[in-house]
Amino acid sequence: MGSQSPRPNEIGHPFSEPFARKDIIPRRERRFHGEFSPFARIPPANPSERPEIQLDPPELIWNRRPPLPTGLASVMPPPNLLQPTPEGLWCEAGGFHVDPWKPVATAVVTHAHADHATPGCGRYLASRNTLEVMKVRFDRKLTGEVVDWGTTRELGACRISLHPAGHVLGSAQIRIEHHDETWCVTGDYKCEPDPSCEPFEHVNCDTLLTESTFGLPVYRWEDPRGVLSSMNDWWRFNSEQGRTTVFLAYAFGKAQRILAGLDPTIGPIGIHGALVGPTEVYRSAGVLLPETIRADRTTATELSGGGVIVCPPSATGTPWMRRFKGPGGMRLGYVSGWMQVRGRRRWQSVDRGFALSDHADWNGLLETIRTSGARRIGVTHGSTRVLARYLREVEGLDSFEVPTRFVGEPAPSHAEAVGG
Ligand SMILES: [Zn+2]
Numbered sequence: 001m002g003s004q005s006p007r008p009n010e011i012g013h014p015f016s017e018p019f020a021r022k023d024i025i026p027r028r029e030r031r032f033h034g035e036f037s038p039f040a041r042i043p044p045a046n047p048s049e050r051p052e053i054q055l056d057p058p059e060l061i062w063n064r065r066p067p068l069p070t071g072l073a074s075v076m077p078p079p080n081l082l083q084p085t086p087e088g089l090w091c092e093a094g095g096f097h098v099d100p101w102k103p104v105a106t107a108v109v110t111h112a113h114a115d116h117a118t119p120g121c122g123r124y125l126a127s128r129n130t131l132e133v134m135k136v137r138f139d140r141k142l143t144g145e146v147v148d149w150g151t152t153r154e155l156g157a158c159r160i161s162l163h164p165a166g167h168v169l170g171s172a173q174i175r176i177e178h179h180d181e182t183w184c185v186t187g188d189y190k191c192e193p194d195p196s197c198e199p200f201e202h203v204n205c206d207t208l209l210t211e212s213t214f215g216l217p218v219y220r221w222e223d224p225r226g227v228l229s230s231m232n233d234w235w236r237f238n239s240e241q242g243r244t245t246v247f248l249a250y251a252f253g254k255a256q257r258i259l260a261g262l263d264p265t266i267g268p269i270g271i272h273g274a275l276v277g278p279t280e281v282y283r284s285a286g287v288l289l290p291e292t293i294r295a296d297r298t299t300a301t302e303l304s305g306g307g308v309i310v311c312p313p314s315a316t317g318t319p320w321m322r323r324f325k326g327p328g329g330m331r332l333g334y335v336s337g338w339m340q341v342r343g344r345r346r347w348q349s350v351d352r353g354f355a356l357s358d359h360a361d362w363n364g365l366l367e368t369i370r371t372s373g374a375r376r377i378g379v380t381h382g383s384t385r386v387l388a389r390y391l392r393e394v395e396g397l398d399s400f401e402v403p404t405r406f407v408g409e410p411a412p413s414h415a416e417a418v419g420g
Pocket residue numbers: 111113116167188418419
């Protein structure tokens with residue numbers, strides 16, 4: 001054998017290529033390879049040894065056993081409890097999908113954002129509030145089975161339970177038990193306190209499938225109370241200048257979190273029609289929100305100048321929005337974790353960015369992974385390659401990328417669809 005032995009990357013493990021290769025690193029991530037990168041000291045590969053990188057079909061990536069660091073042994077041999085399929089994550093032993101992106105027979109849903117909840121499935125299991133939001137977003141007649149927090153349900157040969165993910169109202173992590181094996185699918189999550197949804201709960205498991213939307217070391221959130229306070233200050237200042245303030249944010253989740261933090265003594269608060277249904281669900285669930293009025297033709301005079309309007313980014317520049325211009329004009333603020341990166345603070349025609357995210361930052365992801373006690377970590381939805389590589393090389397964990405329909409880092413335009 002000798003030199004005939006296949007190199008690791010010929011075996012095909014997706015992590016075997018050296019990290020510093022520029023041709024496999026998305027342009028957006030390259031800037032983080034300087035002072036921010038935990039991998040900055042990894043030498044680049046010999047160019048002559050660089051193979052063509054070709055990501056294989058998801059099931060192949062998933063089932064490969066990555067080469068473990070010296071001294072570690074695999075604790076979870078295949079077959080895996082969850083498998084990626086064209087419809088999404090499939091649990092053979094339980095006979096259900098988790099967050100499928102196509103209609104399936106049985107769907108266990110983490111939360112009601114568009115990239116996790118799909119209409120048209122035969123049977124839904126989710127938290128009470130997730131089902132309520134799905135009703136107002138998809139179909140008022142939608143039915144599903146409520147799984148109360150911390151209670152267990154039998155599905156096939158599995159026992160499942162839901163645990164708050166702290167991302168948006170109703171958002172859940174799904175714990176799946178089969179024989180002596182436990183998996184947890186986090187869905188989207190954040191660890192910091194948010195008065196508009198159930199607080200995040202750490203879940204112990206053997207294998208953790210974590211999101212990684214902001215899985216780069218540069219993302220570290222400021223105290224959200226400070227961000228909301230500066231949003232109120234900006235609104236107050238604009239109001240004194242006769243300028244209407246507009247906060248652009250995803251209609252479900254981020255918008256209600258903003259509403260919960262706005263100071264109603266500054267002026268009237270208007271909401272776009274897309275926010276009305278989800279906001280009602282928040283109020284019904286007992287979340288304290290200030291009084292709001294629907295921003296439309298009849299309330300334009302009241303809101304113009306001193307008021308604030310919360311609406312989805314897609315409303316920017318529409319005749320609907322122009323209607324609310326005050327005597328001093330109008331100022332737009334974009335509210336998203338993506339606004340933390342300086343280059344994105346001024347995004348398109350937006351006057352100001354506010355970095356308020358409903359996802360875990362770099363430290364939140366690492367803390368969750370460490371606290372879970374899991375030895376195997378699947379990374380999905382976002383900066384999968386960076387985080388998975390970090391977990392392997394720095395934390396010494398067995399990690400792998402989990403294929404998703406949404407590949408790579410979502411930009412603000414995508415964040416609009418999925419709630420960045
Ligand atoms: Zn989400």
